[in-house]
Amino acid sequence: MCGIVGIIGKDNAADILVQGLEKLEYRGYDSAGIFVAGANDQHYLVKSQGRIADLQARITPEVNGTVGIGHTRWATHGKPSERNAHPHTSSNQRFTLVHNGVIENFEEIKQEFLQNKQLEGETDTEIAVHLVEYFSDNGLATKAAFKKALTIIKGSYAFALIDRNDPETIYVAKNKSPLLIGLGDGFNVICSDAMAMLSQTNHFVEIADGEMVTVKANEIAIEDEKGNAVYRESYEAQLNLSDIEKGTYPYYMLKEIDEQPSVMRRIIQAYTTATGDTQIDEEILNQIIASDRIYIIACGTSYNAGWVGKAILEQMTNIPVEVHLSSEFGYNMPLLSAKPFFIFLSQSGETADSRQVLVQLNEMGLPSLTLTNVAGSTLSREADYTLLLHAGPEIAVASTKAYTAQIAVLAVLAKAIGDQKANPKSLNFDIAHELSVGAAIMETIIDEKMLISQLVEQYLTDSRNAFYIGRGVDYFVAMEASLKLKEISYIQAEGFAAGELKHGTIALVEEGTPVFGIITDQKTAAHTRGNLKEVESRGAHNFVISLESLAKETDQLIIPDVHPLLTPLVSIVPTQLIAYFATLQRGYDVDKPRNLAKSVTVE
């Protein structure tokens, strides 16, 4: 949520900032802005409502300099508008600041310190830049004024501040929101995500919560909350520029759907040996085996993957598993078992709702593992253990390959634990082989794009609502399939347990309502088909996705059989394509749906 960039020590600062913001647009795209300090005391502040392209259109050739900061916004306080776009400037124009996060006590700060200030917009951020000015007006040097402001501000933030009287320095600070410093030769950069500055450097330094950094062209100085100097090694980002480009694809989402088979193969390579054994850190396995209950904590798509993970883990390990929404768990923690183990699922590794749970669990001294796609992300650093998803950067807001990667890695984890416990079901499960069969089936489904696109025209062209139904893991897939459809096509879609529809929600089914049935489980196939008949008699336009061994000729999409534990890996793929084509048909931006952002770093 919101992305920030900064650069100091390079001639074409404005271009670099805009290019960086383009790479961060997934974090928010309702408004954007840059501030650049140029030669001869020239300063430029350019802001725009809308996308980075709108901002770029406003940047004239004279806007340039060697130092600058930029921001792309996902609105929390104050509607998307040019007035509320960052960077924000203090009354005397001396200080300019960008912020990612939420200042919780901004009303109190306004009351206590800023009653005489005329604020321009409605954002919490504006308070921060005025507070720095307040302490500066009271005689503190810039760094001290910034530090003083930080002691008062409560909430989450990544800040970057420039003082026009000393444009040789960018002051940055971080608490709960992501922030990295990138090291260059004669210049340095800052960014919310390494992706933004990969074209400049691939050496980055992590900043911990509570730290403040003075960034100059040739040096950086990190201080902890007490003012002690901190030295931290840089690391090399394991990302290629080509991984984050769309290539010939019209949208990232389509590219990422197509990448799923290769992600499965990467997971096989990373977590299994040539002889098909699993390879996962023994310590993780021992901790989980010693526990009496696994709690999966996640949000959105990752939460939906968690339910599939529960089904696989329970069958392979005989350890009970609970799945919880992070935003609920943190504030309404259930009674925990005597020896709980926590698994965090998070593509980005930065989701604030999940992080607040992890912070509490760490305080309670409870063990945790994060499955994430982003090495070095906050949830990875703060959990006891990490397993990477190896999905490669996922840029489309709608998560696709991270979902299937989460399921695959959870399946490998389940198999590794099951084998240690000598569970016959696990011992007989050749995970490497079954995942590679799954990958091949994904490919056959992906090859059916034209058919899926035609079916979407028949089923979804004029619909304002739709249902996905299924039982057991098919229900879990229905939850994810409906999330995908609604978040990008804006068709109001619900994922429902097939048997539950008749207990109320069937009232919404009317002539022509599309109902997608997912049938991959022999135990429940007949019942789901019965439920599909019930809605059909009430006018529903049924669309059945079934496994070959359970299929009927009249089914719309038939998928080759896969191992019963891994059916979600393949049954989700057509639903991702259905969402994609429904969105294209409606003319919406597939990769950047309204109101959303990829990385949700506010609670």
Ligand code: M6R
């Ligand atoms: O990065 P995370 O997996 O923690 O993100 C959680 C959700 O915000 C995310 O899965 C979201 O639901 C998807 N982008 C929707 O496609």
